Amino acid sequence: MSSVSSDAAAGRVEVTSLPPKAAAPHLPRQLSDAEFALLRGAGPLKRVAAGELLFRKGEIGHAMYVIETGQVRIEFGDGLPHKLLGPREYFGELALFIGNHARVASAVAHTAAGLRLIEYPAFDYLLETEPAILAQFMRRSFAYLVASEQQLIANLKRRNEDLLHTLDTLRQAQTELSTAHRLVRTDELTGLTNRRGLYEFLEQLDERRLPGMRLGLLLIDLDEFKRINDAHGHLAGDEALRAVAAEVSAIAAPCDLPCRLGGDEFALLAQVADRAELEMRAQRVVEAVRTLRFGAPLEALTMSVSVGANLCDDGGEWSLWYSQADAALYRAKGEGGNVWCMEG
16 A cells, blocks of 8 residues: 655655555545545645634635644534534635636634645546556545435425425415424424424324335433533523524435424434435444534533434334333443443
8 A cells, every 4th residue: 555745846746655545534524544645745835824714615625735734614604503613623625626616615723724735636646656546546535425315305306305294284274384383392492393293293204204215213302411501501402402403404304303302301302214325324423523612702612412313103102112212322321421332
């Protein structure tokens, strides 16, 4: 196995030997040892100060970044929470994959950082000299991007089916959708469905099921919620709950039910194609909450969640589904939190 280092001033690229390839990383944006060694040697080291802007949303990208030290904040704007990336993670890869790609977010150095700037000539050279490692890296990157696009397409399809169903429901029972009725089944703090709304949803579940889809349940529990309240105050605790609720809602399709069961416990009753899709949803919740960062005065607030997942038996009831997902959640908590576990 080999790595590539470049001399930007002389335009030279040098190949050096590396240890054997490590196992694939667990997180989508975390590089394996082999990928990290190869990519860090393919571009010059760029040192940036905390707060320095790397690129703006909407700019045409010309390079990918690999974080060697420090942290970078990805800002999506439009009121969306930031994402925080750290060492061995990368961003901006579409600029090299497809070219002339408009950045979908701004990137700002969260701390002083050392970044490897990978531009197309160096990336093209790696494709020729290290095709196996680059193919692995690009395949995993594209799989992550394609999975996101496929989820979006599936959501749009389900949304269309739900809209048709909703129109029929509105024609049959328009008077049911009164403001008072909505308030009774909605959690005031997060805007998610509450337990009353959940039980009402379960009564109508047979009518809401989509052909060929399985029913999955995620139980989501905020780790060390008392610590957040004690360290930052109850208003910060409320902000944390709203942020988790937003992430749970973000991964829910229109035919799914995200809800707050009470306290710092949330649930997502989802219709999924298979076990793999439910596992992907669980991982996305853990990853999304782990990278959440807040503005002043809550810059120091970090949080994580534990998730218990269960692919529900069609012949079962809510109490059984809940107890099975809760057992998986208990295992996740036992592992220290910030993870997900699957029942069965």
